[in-house]
Amino acid sequence: MFDFRPKVNVHVAQTNEQYPCATTESLLTGMMRLGRKGIPVGCVNGGCGVCKVRVLEGTVTSLGPVSRAHVTQDEEACGYTLACRVAPATPVRLEVAGKFEKPFSRGYAKAATPQPAPSPQP
Amino acid sequence: MGVMRIGHASLKVMDIAAAVKHYENVLGLKVTMEDKNGNVYMKCWDEWDKYSLVLTPSDQAGLNHVAYKVEKESDLEALQAKIEAWGVKTTMLDEGTLPATGRMLQFNLPSGHEMRLYATKEYVGTEVGTTNPDPWPDGLKGAGAHWLDHTLLMCEMNPPEGINTVADNTRFMTEALDFFLTEQVVVGPDGSIQAATWMSRTTTPHDIAFVGGPRSGLHHIAYFLDSWNDVLKAADVMAKNKTRIDVAPTRHGITRGETIYFFDPSGNRNETFAGLGYLAQRDRPVTTWTEDKLWTGIFYHTGEAVPSFTDVYT
Numbered sequence: 001m002f003d004f005r006p007k008v009n010v011h012v013a014q015t016n017e018q019y020p021c022a023t024t025e026s027l028l029t030g031m032m033r034l035g036r037k038g039i040p041v042g043c044v045n046g047g048c049g050v051c052k053v054r055v056l057e058g059t060v061t062s063l064g065p066v067s068r069a070h071v072t073q074d075e076e077a078c079g080y081t082l083a084c085r086v087a088p089a090t091p092v093r094l095e096v097a098g099k100f101e102k103p104f105s106r107g108y109a110k111a112a113t114p115q116p117a118p119s120p121q122p
Numbered sequence: 123m124g125v126m127r128i129g130h131a132s133l134k135v136m137d138i139a140a141a142v143k144h145y146e147n148v149l150g151l152k153v154t155m156e157d158k159n160g161n162v163y164m165k166c167w168d169e170w171d172k173y174s175l176v177l178t179p180s181d182q183a184g185l186n187h188v189a190y191k192v193e194k195e196s197d198l199e200a201l202q203a204k205i206e207a208w209g210v211k212t213t214m215l216d217e218g219t220l221p222a223t224g225r226m227l228q229f230n231l232p233s234g235h236e237m238r239l240y241a242t243k244e245y246v247g248t249e250v251g252t253t254n255p256d257p258w259p260d261g262l263k264g265a266g267a268h269w270l271d272h273t274l275l276m277c278e279m280n281p282p283e284g285i286n287t288v289a290d291n292t293r294f295m296t297e298a299l300d301f302f303l304t305e306q307v308v309v310g311p312d313g314s315i316q317a318a319t320w321m322s323r324t325t326t327p328h329d330i331a332f333v334g335g336p337r338s339g340l341h342h343i344a345y346f347l348d349s350w351n352d353v354l355k356a357a358d359v360m361a362k363n364k365t366r367i368d369v370a371p372t373r374h375g376i377t378r379g380e381t382i383y384f385f386d387p388s389g390n391r392n393e394t395f396a397g398l399g400y401l402a403q404r405d406r407p408v409t410t411w412t413e414d415k416l417w418t419g420i421f422y423h424t425g426e427a428v429p430s431f432t433d434v435y436t
Contacts, residue, residue, distance in 0.1 A: 040430075041390070041430065042388075042389070042390030042430060042433075042434035043183075043366065043368075043385040043386065043434055043436070044138060044388035044389075045183075045366055045385050045386070045387050045388055046183070046388065046389055046392060047182070047184075047385070047388045047389020047436045048183070048389045048434045048435060048436055049137070049182030050433065050434055064136075065136035065137060065139065065181070065388075067136065067181070067182040067183050067388075067389070067436075068181040068182045069182035069183070069184065069436075070182075074228075115402045
């Protein structure tokens, strides 16, 4: 509401989720501002790596440094980046590359009680 | 006497100017020194040694090392013998390896984190001095944190593979460094897996904590505030500075601490922590949190899971 900034469409390939994102805000901030989900949200400051995405189509501009512990130079050349550190310059189609590593409680509960393997997360 | 308290944390940051601004304006630390490599040294107003935080320019976030201060230079030799006998290799770094700092005994915890012990660091005094001091100095910025209080390290844990470096670290800290256990989280069959521990050398509920995760890393460094009111004010400061808050003011069941979690501009998690909690003593019975009440232990009011809290770290 009352947001008149120029926006472009962001399309998350795995979930088919789409949202408008301002060209001056990060892909992640645009999603969070709308209360939408799809890209995992972590530190939102480029350090933790959980919002790692691969830009499949479109162009993005850098908003700040991306941790090399999570995105190597080679990966960056292939379109990988952190959604919290880039803004869309054009409409963007991306896929989520990072995923939450299982918290320890869930991992051990599973180890304690054998269960069928979970279906792959979208 | 051995280890006295946490001495400093050395953090990797991706934008040194933004990091310094954050620790100054949000937490209230001041820069005390810079070295020729561009590392910046900072302290809180109520600390008397030269620095408690080292910020080092890097292409990633995370912990370089955490250091604890021992009482005497001779403690370094005594602890070196105990640590080596436990099976951990050590290196004695020369005086001046870090500026204003004496010899440092360097080693890795079983979880892989680098720890250092030192006895000597340049004394500069608190900002209120030692003669008829005021309770706090004028001109404090931000939260005006008193001191670096503790760190929480994420430790590699994979029980099916027999890997539990939380338990390994806990045994090491007890047997080699004479820390004592105050609280623990146990999970798995019959609570047989020690998945998180809080340990002390002082009289506060923790000087260091270990939590199990898929890989080792830094969960947070914490700064001490006096009271719940100071915690609320710290949250106001964070809003004014557009700091990314991870967990808004609440209380921990574990340690009873009053808390806020937030991120520095490189994504390293910080905490502002208030309250004594309780008087930690070697003969105080250990508090145990079970797997079904884990989140009540972490966030006492809601008892609800916040997955990012355990999954996001540097």
